Amino acid sequence: MIGLVATTRNGRRRAAHLAQIWEDATLYGGKPSEALRSAWADCDGIVIFLATGAAVRLAAPLLADKRRDPGIVCVDDAARYAVALAGGHAGGANELTARVGEALGAEPIITTASESLGLPALDSLGEDLGFKVEEGSDLAGVGAVLVSGDTVRLVSESRWPTGPLPDNVVTKIEGASEENGCEGATARIVISDGLADEPGPGCVVYRPPSLVVGVGCSRGASREEILGLVRSTLRGAGLSEKSVAALASADVKADEPGLLKAASSLDVPVRFRSAEELSAFEVPNPSSVVEGAVGTPSVAEASVLAAGAELLVEKEKSRAATVAVGRLPVRGKLRLVSLGPGSDALIPPMAREALARSEIVVGLEQYVERVRHLLRPGTSIFTLPLGDEIARCEKALEEAREGGSAALVSSGDVGIYAMASPALELAGADVDVEVIPGITAAQAAASLLGSPLGHDHCSISLSDLLTPWEIIEKRVGAAAMGDFVVSLYNPRSKGRDWQLGEVRSLLLEHRPPETPVGIVKNAYREDAEVTVTTLSALRPEDVDMLTVVVVGNSRTKLVAGRVVTPRGYLD
Ligand code: SAH
Numbered sequence: 001m002i003g004l005v006a007t008t009r010n011g012r013r014r015a016a017h018l019a020q021i022w023e024d025a026t027l028y029g030g031k032p033s034e035a036l037r038s039a040w041a042d043c044d045g046i047v048i049f050l051a052t053g054a055a056v057r058l059a060a061p062l063l064a065d066k067r068r069d070p071g072i073v074c075v076d077d078a079a080r081y082a083v084a085l086a087g088g089h090a091g092g093a094n095e096l097t098a099r100v101g102e103a104l105g106a107e108p109i110i111t112t113a114s115e116s117l118g119l120p121a122l123d124s125l126g127e128d129l130g131f132k133v134e135e136g137s138d139l140a141g142v143g144a145v146l147v148s149g150d151t152v153r154l155v156s157e158s159r160w161p162t163g164p165l166p167d168n169v170v171t172k173i174e175g176a177s178e179e180n181g182c183e184g185a186t187a188r189i190v191i192s193d194g195l196a197d198e199p200g201p202g203c204v205v206y207r208p209p210s211l212v213v214g215v216g217c218s219r220g221a222s223r224e225e226i227l228g229l230v231r232s233t234l235r236g237a238g239l240s241e242k243s244v245a246a247l248a249s250a251d252v253k254a255d256e257p258g259l260l261k262a263a264s265s266l267d268v269p270v271r272f273r274s275a276e277e278l279s280a281f282e283v284p285n286p287s288s289v290v291e292g293a294v295g296t297p298s299v300a301e302a303s304v305l306a307a308g309a310e311l312l313v314e315k316e317k318s319r320a321a322t323v324a325v326g327r328l329p330v331r332g333k334l335r336l337v338s339l340g341p342g343s344d345a346l347i348p349p350m351a352r353e354a355l356a357r358s359e360i361v362v363g364l365e366q367y368v369e370r371v372r373h374l375l376r377p378g379t380s381i382f383t384l385p386l387g388d389e390i391a392r393c394e395k396a397l398e399e400a401r402e403g404g405s406a407a408l409v410s411s412g413d414v415g416i417y418a419m420a421s422p423a424l425e426l427a428g429a430d431v432d433v434e435v436i437p438g439i440t441a442a443q444a445a446a447s448l449l450g451s452p453l454g455h456d457h458c459s460i461s462l463s464d465l466l467t468p469w470e471i472i473e474k475r476v477g478a479a480a481m482g483d484f485v486v487s488l489y490n491p492r493s494k495g496r497d498w499q500l501g502e503v504r505s506l507l508l509e510h511r512p513p514e515t516p517v518g519i520v521k522n523a524y525r526e527d528a529e530v531t532v533t534t535l536s537a538l539r540p541e542d543v544d545m546l547t548v549v550v551v552g553n554s555r556t557k558l559v560a561g562r563v564v565t566p567r568g569y570l571d
Helices: 009-021 032-042 052-062 093-104 139-148 223-236 257-266 275-279 288-294 300-306 349-356 365-374 389-401 420-426 441-449 469-481 499-508
Strands: 002-006 025-028 045-049 071-075 081-086 107-109 152-156 169-173 188-191 203-207 211-217 244-250 270-273 310-317 321-327 333-338 360-363 380-383 405-410 432-436 457-461 485-489 516-521 529-534 547-551 557-559 562-564
Touching: 002 009, 002 032, 009 025, 009 045, 009 093, 025 032, 032 045, 032 052, 045 052, 045 093, 052 071, 052 081, 071 093, 081 093, 093 107, 139 152, 139 203, 211 223, 211 257, 211 300, 223 244, 223 257, 223 310, 223 321, 244 257, 244 300, 257 270, 270 300, 275 300, 300 310, 300 321, 333 349, 333 389, 333 420, 349 365, 349 405, 349 432, 360 365, 360 389, 365 380, 365 405, 380 389, 389 405, 389 420, 420 432, 441 485, 441 516, 441 529, 441 547, 457 469, 469 485, 469 499, 485 499
Parallel strands: 002 025, 002 045, 045 071, 081 107, 152 169, 152 188, 188 203, 211 244, 244 270, 333 405, 333 432, 360 380, 360 405, 457 485
Antiparallel strands: 071 081, 211 321, 310 321, 485 547, 516 529, 516 547, 557 562
């Protein structure tokens, strides 16, 4: 919950606005010191409508522990600024400033060092991947070294898609636990599921979700017994319980109370597979007794292998349970990122976030240039010219397959005549893929023309490099017959100059010569040009590769100079 504390008239007015639009906000009235004290007890975040000095004085006696205190955001009387005063990371104040900023039109002020330098915050590094910070990690010490620019060593057995790290982080991908990653360096970040890697001064240890524990058990096995065996097996193998991503078992155990409770004590899900599926795996310690009872010679070991993990610890037994442990391969990330038509304002916030989280950005040079200012320190760039689409996909995929995080960018929408399709034709199940949608050229053009896409519409690319002309012609004919509004992509280039004329003739067979046509060149770019003409007056020579042509349907009309395709409300 968000608490709102205000005393001045302006402050109260703005607090009331927030209370009205935010479902999770509550106003705390009365004397400010008492209001703040009550809010402190109830809330995860507090917005104080006072000068920073007053807010600091009020909050000072209440501050106890930055991991538990609510985040505090302070808003000046004119609501020009929303300052994250305390609890920027753990308290969520940095994020709260953004919310306040959006609601009040105030500028968010964030002063934590990592944000101001565009660096990852150590307490949330890998959070999206499921990393857990090991207790005793020196977040403050390592954070200070990171920000100062001195060398921080990152030690890990495998590459993880943590996102870009600044170049003072030297990465060493090799056996973290062979030598304790934390010895002998001023600052280290260790990613390890091994208990031998302990945190200490100058060292932060992250536990990645790298382990899967296969569990077999008899009916009625208790939570305590299962949990005890899981824990002793992990400990015996020198593995951290915090790295357990999931338990795995046979689906006949799907309602086994002890197993379900053990999983919930570990705060992990249980993945169930059928006995038939499990029996397909060859395991080191099969059992004919288990085969007779469950229909597979192994549950624990086979469940580990079925999860795609490498078996680290063979079956261990207690009276009524068996346990085996495996390590999962790291899943890298491929982000297919839409950059919108041109203007910075139309780059989706999700795309900005995706770019900030990617270690390598792959794309056509002109598109990567458009977003270079959004890339964090340590991000590398890989560009290849037009025509090398597959090589670009392969490069991004290669990074993701190795456990990295790669962004493959396209203008407009990445899924529309762009890189998402070839990338996903090639991507296997071994990488995680996120597709970030954007505003495609047809939508961008439509908005500049008025509302030509107000009824059924379609897009057709006139590029016959990858699609035979006969097919394109057939589709144009079908669109004409169906009276669809048609957005023509790739309408004309130096080598392809006759197609648009053909298309115009085809469309003219089905719709009137005065049908409005919008020609939009470089939509939402500096040199944007918007022309409205008619189908009969359309001159292909006015059109080039940077243009999208929107042809209205038989009902599309001009209203006050704007292209409108009626939806039917006013008929
Ligand atoms: N993925 C892109 C389309 C790539 S195909 C998208 O969703 O927009 C390339 C064609 O898109 C160009 O030939 C042109 O027809 C059109 N196009 C892309 N951006 C444009 C813009 N800003 N203005 C006008 N047309 C554009």
